[in-house]
Structure formats: structure tokens, C-alpha cells
Amino acid sequence: MTGRRPPWLTMLAADAEVPVFVARGLGASGAASHLRTAPRVHVVDSPRAATVLVVVGHIPDTLLPALRQVHDQLTTPRATIWWTGGGTDTFATSWPQALVVDATGDVDAEIVAAHRGLVSGSRSTEPPLLPDIDPVEWRGVGPYGHGGSGMTGGVPFGRPLAGRGDDLRDGLTLDVVPVWVGPFFPPFPAGLSLKVTFAGDVVHAVEVGALPGAGSHGLGGQLHDEVDAAYTALAREPVTVARLELARARHHLRWLTGLLHLYGLDALGRRVAGMERSLTPDRAPELVALARRLDQPWVLKRATAGVGGIGTEAAAQWGGPVARAAGIAVDARTELAAYRALNFTPVVHPAGDARDRWRQRLAEAVQSLEIAGRAGDATIEPGAQTEPPSPPPPGELDTLLPNLLTGAEWGDAVASVVSLDLEFDAHLTRRPEPVA
Amino acid sequence: MNAATPVWAAVLGVGVVVIAGSYVTAVADRVIEQVVARQGMRWRSALLGPARSAALSMTQGRTVTERSDAPAWALAPALYVALAATALAVVPLSRTAVGADVAAGLVLFGAAQALATIPVFLNGWSSNSILPEIGAFRFIAQALSYEMPNLLALLAVSVPAASLRITDIVISQQHLWNIVRIPLGLPLFLFASAGLAFWGPFNFPDGADLAGGTAAETSGVHLLIWKAGRASMLVATAAMGAAAFVGGWLGPVLPGWVWMLVKTSALLIALVSTRHLAGRVRIERYVVICWAVLIPLALLNVVIAAAVSL
Numbered sequence: 001m002t003g004r005r006p007p008w009l010t011m012l013a014a015d016a017e018v019p020v021f022v023a024r025g026l027g028a029s030g031a032a033s034h035l036r037t038a039p040r041v042h043v044v045d046s047p048r049a050a051t052v053l054v055v056v057g058h059i060p061d062t063l064l065p066a067l068r069q070v071h072d073q074l075t076t077p078r079a080t081i082w083w084t085g086g087g088t089d090t091f092a093t094s095w096p097q098a099l100v101v102d103a104t105g106d107v108d109a110e111i112v113a114a115h116r117g118l119v120s121g122s123r124s125t126e127p128p129l130l131p132d133i134d135p136v137e138w139r140g141v142g143p144y145g146h147g148g149s150g151m152t153g154g155v156p157f158g159r160p161l162a163g164r165g166d167d168l169r170d171g172l173t174l175d176v177v178p179v180w181v182g183p184f185f186p187p188f189p190a191g192l193s194l195k196v197t198f199a200g201d202v203v204h205a206v207e208v209g210a211l212p213g214a215g216s217h218g219l220g221g222q223l224h225d226e227v228d229a230a231y232t233a234l235a236r237e238p239v240t241v242a243r244l245e246l247a248r249a250r251h252h253l254r255w256l257t258g259l260l261h262l263y264g265l266d267a268l269g270r271r272v273a274g275m276e277r278s279l280t281p282d283r284a285p286e287l288v289a290l291a292r293r294l295d296q297p298w299v300l301k302r303a304t305a306g307v308g309g310i311g312t313e314a315a316a317q318w319g320g321p322v323a324r325a326a327g328i329a330v331d332a333r334t335e336l337a338a339y340r341a342l343n344f345t346p347v348v349h350p351a352g353d354a355r356d357r358w359r360q361r362l363a364e365a366v367q368s369l370e371i372a373g374r375a376g377d378a379t380i381e382p383g384a385q386t387e388p389p390s391p392p393p394p395g396e397l398d399t400l401l402p403n404l405l406t407g408a409e410w411g412d413a414v415a416s417v418v419s420l421d422l423e424f425d426a427h428l429t430r431r432p433e434p435v436a
Numbered sequence: 437m438n439a440a441t442p443v444w445a446a447v448l449g450v451g452v453v454v455i456a457g458s459y460v461t462a463v464a465d466r467v468i469e470q471v472v473a474r475q476g477m478r479w480r481s482a483l484l485g486p487a488r489s490a491a492l493s494m495t496q497g498r499t500v501t502e503r504s505d506a507p508a509w510a511l512a513p514a515l516y517v518a519l520a521a522t523a524l525a526v527v528p529l530s531r532t533a534v535g536a537d538v539a540a541g542l543v544l545f546g547a548a549q550a551l552a553t554i555p556v557f558l559n560g561w562s563s564n565s566i567l568p569e570i571g572a573f574r575f576i577a578q579a580l581s582y583e584m585p586n587l588l589a590l591l592a593v594s595v596p597a598a599s600l601r602i603t604d605i606v607i608s609q610q611h612l613w614n615i616v617r618i619p620l621g622l623p624l625f626l627f628a629s630a631g632l633a634f635w636g637p638f639n640f641p642d643g644a645d646l647a648g649g650t651a652a653e654t655s656g657v658h659l660l661i662w663k664a665g666r667a668s669m670l671v672a673t674a675a676m677g678a679a680a681f682v683g684g685w686l687g688p689v690l691p692g693w694v695w696m697l698v699k700t701s702a703l704l705i706a707l708v709s710t711r712h713l714a715g716r717v718r719i720e721r722y723v724v725i726c727w728a729v730l731i732p733l734a735l736l737n738v739v740i741a742a743a744v745s746l
Contacts, residue, residue, distance in 0.1 A: 016488035044648075
């Protein structure tokens with residue numbers, strides 16, 4: 001095929017921005033943020049549009065089957081790059097084609113090199129990892145049939161089929177169809193998969209899939225990341241308030257980048273990601289201006305107001321920014337002498353919806369920068385309970401998420417999940433590994 | 437068809453406009469994105485990027501999904517481009533340069549926009565995959581809501597011209613542009629047409645919450661053609677806005693086609709930039725705004741047009 005291609009086409013294609021699908025494992029929020037700002041890389045939402053699959057962080061064994069499916073969904077020619085901090089010894093047996101880049105490597109250059117190799121033909125495309133056969137024997141009637149007469153609902157022969165469902169809101173009864181979304185659905189936190197029963201684009205029911213277990217066996221290791229490291233270091237050594245607060249602000253900005261992308265505001269998202277990567281305390285005014293801009297009616301205000309509302313009682317259990325966005329001034333930092341000396345008082349917002357959650361996090365980022373700027377060398381002693389940027393959810397996600405999402409339009413449902421910031425990987429590693 | 441334009445010239449001209457218009461749209465999109473992202477202008481990337489990405493698409497394979505409706509899936513992007521080309525063909529570049537100066541040009545334009553429902557639905561439905569299918573159904577709700585205010589906004593300009601021919605509509609603005617005569621028209625038309633082109637804040641069928649929606653399973657050349665179709669539909673919208681509301685080729689000193697290009701580009705940039713300046717709105721609110729606000733306003737607009745034409 002390469003032989004028949006005119007050379008000018010190959011030259012042009014080789015210089016294209018590389019469409020990359022990012023499969024996020026655990027401990028990879030910093031890496032994902034890096035790829036969003038890399039100039040030669042274009043992060044895409046669907047593996048179908050990508051030439052390079054970049055797997056970042058640690059992929060537990062439970063996620064490997066789904067990752068193989070994602071790999072085979074990439075268009076051809078394709079290549080896989082694992083960007084990972086250690087844990088590479090098992091690659092030879094589990095994923096032999098992997099091009100591994102460790103924490104010290106230049107991942108941008110590797111992505112571009114793989115892409116150029118594919119386009120020029122010097123690197124051959126990766127063959128599918130899974131056999132190209134029907135997941136279950138096809139017993140449907142006709143080329144598009146789903147199994148003959150009288151069948152509704154369920155997943156006959158391994159394929160979801162629309163069935164009957166009760167009406168949830170407007171008197172129009174629609175068929176419902178169950179679909180698995182995740183665990184590599186870009187807007188969702190790493191490893192989260194939901195079995196969503198759709199009625200049109202309204203969420204009729206939600207079931208939370210198995211979450212990756214703590215310390216699970218798998219491929220690749222977490223990449224070192226200053227934002228996570230600042231808080232994990234606190235378990236064993238004193239950490240300065242300035243470092244903790246800068247990390248908090250960066251955490252919130254990373255989260256905001258994802259929210260902006262969800263609403264199609266990629267350019268603003270790139271700006272925020274750029275700010276996150278070079279954040280200093282004196283940039284607080286830029287964040288204030290950004291918050292004002294995002295709260296214009298046509299930017300994010302109307303799109304997020306009233307979405308994913310959590311009542312005061314439930315919000316109190318969530319703690320963290322979710323609680324403070326519902327008007328509850330709980331914050332572990334108020335108990336710490338170092339913060340009291342800095343006259344710390346928590347910021348709050350009243351409404352408890354997605355809009356107040358992003359306003360809350362931006363306001364907290366501003367406050368964090370302001371504290372980091374004047375904290376001097378104040379430190380927190382090891383083992384002290386400080387407020388994490390985003391605390392784990394107050395219970396099992398399998399009851400929390402269905403309560404929040406059922407009845408919501410899908411766009412609002414995704415925004416609700418994103419607005420909870422389940423990204424801090426500690427959440428997803430709390431539960432025991434599911435029995436396969 | 438205008439007697440002065442041979443068929444081959446009309447077809448060639450519309451083809452050039454589709455390709456050049458898509459390219460200009462892609463470049464404008466990148467430039468505006470870089471301005472909003474504030475990470476320094478990379479002009480080379482903005483100017484050459486679309487060509488490079490297009491070349492890459494041409495080297496990529498196509499996607500195969502289980503039990504897809506392959507012919508419909510392959511046709512959908514081409515059909516969308518064809519409808520955009522049809523819409524562009526009736527819009528005059530100057531007094532004489534027009535692809536198809538048909539007597540009911542305005543109706544043909546509206547029909548091409550409305551028929552876009554079919555390729556968009558097919559694109560989402562025929563891959564036999566759920567997220568694209570949800571995108572397809574979203575577009576049905578969206579297009580049903582927006583066809584009416586869109587066509588009403590267009591019909592209003594035919595009242596002062598007493599004609600459905602677009603060249604007549606431009607000529608009717610010789611003394612007063614429609615943007616002054618019926619001021620509600622242009623905003624209504626742009627709003628509704630951006631909805632029909634599902635661009636920016638109205639991108640429900642292909643949004644990030646559906647991982648690309650109707651195009652989520654599409655790759656390679658098909659994806660390229662799909663993107664070209666979407667860009668051409670935007671160009672058609674801008675061109676029609678320029679012809680129907682701000683005087684088309686009319687203007688002092690410069691030749692008519694230059695004026696038409698300037699006006700179309702200005703509207704195109706305004707439309708493209710909404711993607712980077714406004715977040716995707718909630719689909720329910722959007723549909724409600726259409727039925728409860730835009731349709732009454734569009735009817736009022738027709739009445740105003742009739743009153744000023746008396």
C-alpha cells in the first residue's frame with residue numbers, strides 16, 4: 001500500500017499532529033495533563049480516530065481485557081506506547097509489542113517517532129490482539145436481525161437489545177438499552193465503568209462495574225507526580241504548607257481541564273492545562289479572571305447550573321469540595337495550627353450543583369495560591385490529618401452514583417460524574433479486588 | 437441555472453468552494469483556538485495543519501464494526517458534503533457568478549439544510565454502535581426543533597424581495613440591507629443554522645460526552661469527509677447569511693465577489709469562534725428555547741418583514 005502512495009502525501013502525513021488516544025491507568029493524571037498541552041500531539045476522544053495508543057500509569061490485570069479491546073479499535077496503521085514508571089518486567093509476556101517509555105524518557109518524541117515510522121512504512125502496524133470473531137455465535141435473523149421474533153430486552157447472544165422500561169419523566173415511554181461505558185471512557189476517572197441503561201439519552205438505570213483493587217497486580221507503574229507526591233510524602237516527612245497548597249491548586253486545575261473538554265471548550269482547557277504546568281502563587285489574579293469568564297451565562301454557567309445537585313445532608317457526608325460547594329464549611333485544615341496561624345477560613349458556595357463545584361474548586365485554587373504565597377516556610381508535621389484536594393467518596397459508589405445519575409440526561413450525567421472529581425486514585429483502590 | 441454559467445463551470449466552482457471553504461474553516465478554527473489558548477501563535481501549524489491531518493486521514497484504514505450497515509455508513513459523509521454543496525450552489529458569489537440561480541433558491545437551501553438530518557442520522561445509526569446511535573437520535577430532536585425558526589428566518593427576507601430567488605433577494609437590498617430592515621433575521625438565522633450544523637455550543641450529536649458521537653466509530657477518509665461536510669455546511673450558512681441579510685455582493689469600490697467573500701468570512705469566523713467561546717448548552721433547555729422563544733420570534737420577524745414591505 002505504501003508503495004502506491006505519492007511521496008508528498010507521506011511527507012504531509014508524517015508532519016501531522018499525532019492523533020493519540022490516552023488510556024489512563026492509575027496514577028496518571030499528571031501524564032494526561034502533559035499530553036493535552038504537547039504541541040505535536042492531539043488527544044482524541046475515540047480510539048477510532050487515533051494512530052497511537054498511549055497507555056499511562058498502572059493498568060491492573062482486571063482492566064487488561066478492556067485495554068486489548070481499545071487497542072483493536074484503533075484505526076490502522078497503529079502503535080502502542082506505554083508511558084509508565086517501572087513495573088515493566090512483565091511486558092515481554094503480557095504485551096510484547098509495547099514500546100515502553102519510562103518516567104525519564106521523552107514521551108512526545110517517542111509518539112512522534114512512532115507515528116512517522118507508521119506513516120513512512122518503516123514501522124509496521126500492530127496486528128489485532130483479539131481474534132476477529134463474533135463475541136458470541138451470531139444467531140440473529142437476517143444481516144441486521146437480533147434473534148427473531150418476540151425478543152425484547154436483555155443481552156441475548158452477547159449483544160444488548162432494547163427492551164421495555166418505565167417512563168421516568170415526561171410521559172413518553174421509550175425502549176431502554178443497557179450499555180457498558182468505560183473503563184477507558186475519556187471523561188471518566190481511570191478505571192470507572194458504568195453499566196448504563198439508556199432510555200433515549202436519559203439514564204434509566206446505572207450499575208457500577210468492578211473497580212480496580214488496591215495494590216493489584218498488573219502492567220506498568222504509577223508515574224511520579226508532584227501533585228500526588230506532596231500529599232503522600234506527608235505520611236513520612238514534614239511538608240511545607242506552600243508545597244501542599246500549590247499541589248492542591250494544580251490538582252483542581254487539572255480537574256477543570258477535563259470539565260472544559262467535556263463542554264467542548266478545548267482551547268480554554270489547553271490554557272488551563274498550560275497554567276497548571278507552570279503554576280506559581282503570583283498567578284492567582286489570572287485564575288480569578290478565568291473564574292469570572294467561565295461564569296458568563298453562555299460559557300459554563302447555564303450549562304452546569306442545576307446539574308448533579310447533591311443535598312446538604314448527602315454533601316456533608318462527601319466532605320471536601322463537594323460539601324463546601326453545598327455551603328458546608330468543613331475543612332480539616334481549620335484544625336491545623338499552621339493554617340490557623342495563616343488565618344485560614346474555608347471558602348464555600350451555596351447551591352450544591354455542578355456549577356458551584358467548579359466555582360468552589362477554582363476559588364479554592366485561588367485561595368491555595370494566596371496561602372502558598374504568604375505561608376513562608378510553615379510546615380505540617382508528618383502524619384497530620386490535612387485536607388486532601390479531593391477526599392474519597394463517603395461510601396460505595398454503587399449506591400452513590402445511581403442515586404445521582406438516574407433520570408439525568410446523559411450529558412448532565414457525565415458532567416455530574418466529572419464534577420465529583422473521583423480522580424484521586426486513592427478512591428478507586430479502596431475496594432478489594434473483585435473475584436473474577 | 438444562470439444562462440451565463442455552463443454546467444461544468446458551476447460544478448467545478450461549487451467543488452472548489454467546498455474544498456477551499458472547508459480548508460479556510462479548519463484554519464480559522466485553529467487560529468481562534470490558539471488565540472483563546474494563549475500559548476503563542478504557531479502559524480505553520482494553523483496554516484498547514486489541516487492539510488497534514490487530511491493527508492494522514494488518507495493513509496489510514498477504515499473501521500469495521502460488527503453487523504454495520506456498510507453502504508449507508510460509507511454514503512453518509514458523502515451525502516452530507518453533497519447537501520452542503522447543494523446549499524452552496526444557490527448562493528451567488530456576485531451578480532453573475534452563481535452555481536444554480538434557481539427561482540426557488542431559498543427553498544432549495546432550506547431543503548438541503550433540513551435533509552441533513554438523514555446523513556447525520558445514518559452516520560450515527562449505521563455503525564451499529566450505541567454512543568453514535570444516541571448522537572443520531574439527539575440530532576433528530578435538535579433538527580426538528582431548529583428547522584422551523586431557520587426556515588421562517590429565511591422566508592422573511594423573501595417578503596421585501598417578492599421572490600425566492602437569492603439573486604433577487606440580494607438586489608432587493610440595494611438601498612437597505614435586511615440586517616437593518618428586519619434586524620431580528622440575522623441573529624435568528626445564525627442561531628438556528630448553527631444548531632442545524634451542530635457546531636460549538638450546539639454539538640449534541642458529536643459531543644465529547646459521547647466520545648465523538650455519530651463519528652465515534654468513524655476513521656480515515658470517512659472521518660475526513662465527515663469533517664469536510666460539517667465545515668462546508670458552516671460555510672454555506674455563512675454565505676447564505678451574507679447574501680440574505682448583509683447585502684451579498686453589494687458594496688462600494690471593490691468588486692462584488694470581494695465583498696461577498698469579506699462578508700462570508702466575517703460570519704464564518706463568528707460562527708467558528710462560538711466553539712471556543714461558549715460551552716455546550718443543555719439539550720433540553722436548547723429545545724425549549726427553540727419552541728418557546730425562537731419560533732414566536734421568527735413569526736414576529738415575518739410580520740415585521742411584511743409590515744416594512746408594504
